[in-house]
Amino acid sequence: MKNLILIGFTLLFVSCTSQAQKQNEKAKIDKKNMNKEINYSVQKTEQEWQSILTPEEYRILRQKGTERPHTGEYNMHFKSGEYHCKACDALLFESDTKFDAHCGWPSFDQAIEGSIEYKKDTSLGMIRTEILCASCGSHLGHVFDDGPTQTGKRYCVNSVSLNFKKDEE
Structure with missing residues (x-):
């Protein structure tokens, strides 16, 4: 039972981390393009x-x-x-x-x-x-x-x- 709970928390952490990384990558793209000449x-x-x-x-x-x-x-x-x-x-x-x-x-x-x-x-x-x-x-x-x-x-x-x-x- 403890192993199932640990696996569940691990999957939740990986999912949240992945979502946060995607948002951080989007923010990096926005900052990279900020103030460029167009x-x-x-x-x-x-x-x-x-x-x-x-x-x-x-x-x-x-x-x-x-x-x-x-x-x-x-x-x-x-x-x-x-x-x-x-x-x-x-x-x-x-x-x-x-x-x-x-x-x-x-x-x-x-x-x-x-x-x-x-x-x-x-x-x-x-x-x-x-x-x-x-x-x-x-x-x-x-x-x-x-x-x-x-x-x-x-x-x-x-x-x-x-x-x-x-x-x-």
């Missing part, structure tokens, strides 16, 4: 961005602003569909990765692979990871390692940075 596929001058974005969209997407918590259109929005970059329409998140983090901003536990650029952000006396659209470099928000789901991630995104496209039924 040639964006969508390039516009700041004057062009100002002409196509509202003043609030420009402040958040191009000047790295933040909308007030609990005010965004997509904070408590849970329809089925896709979330795209407001500036360039690149696909960023699927609705099945969205959850209520009770933080006041739309939260996702996973981004579409290759859609996000990660940058170290030391503004406001904090160390955070800024997330930007990998297609146009627009500011989306930040990602944190405190998510409640299996990924352990919480992509905290400004609603102003997003366009939602409902699934066709």
Whole structure:
């Protein structure tokens, strides 16, 4: 009986360790790619961005602003569909990765692979990871390692940075 219990604990430990190693490898990849120079596929001058974005969209997407918590259109929005970059329409998140983090901003536990650029952000006396659209470099928000789901991630995104496209039924 003791051997069975020992085997059970060993299997549980190996399983948890394997999951933690996978998450650590993902975090290493994110950190390795942080702050690298990217040639964006969508390039516009700041004057062009100002002409196509509202003043609030420009402040958040191009000047790295933040909308007030609990005010965004997509904070408590849970329809089925896709979330795209407001500036360039690149696909960023699927609705099945969205959850209520009770933080006041739309939260996702996973981004579409290759859609996000990660940058170290030391503004406001904090160390955070800024997330930007990998297609146009627009500011989306930040990602944190405190998510409640299996990924352990919480992509905290400004609603102003997003366009939602409902699934066709």
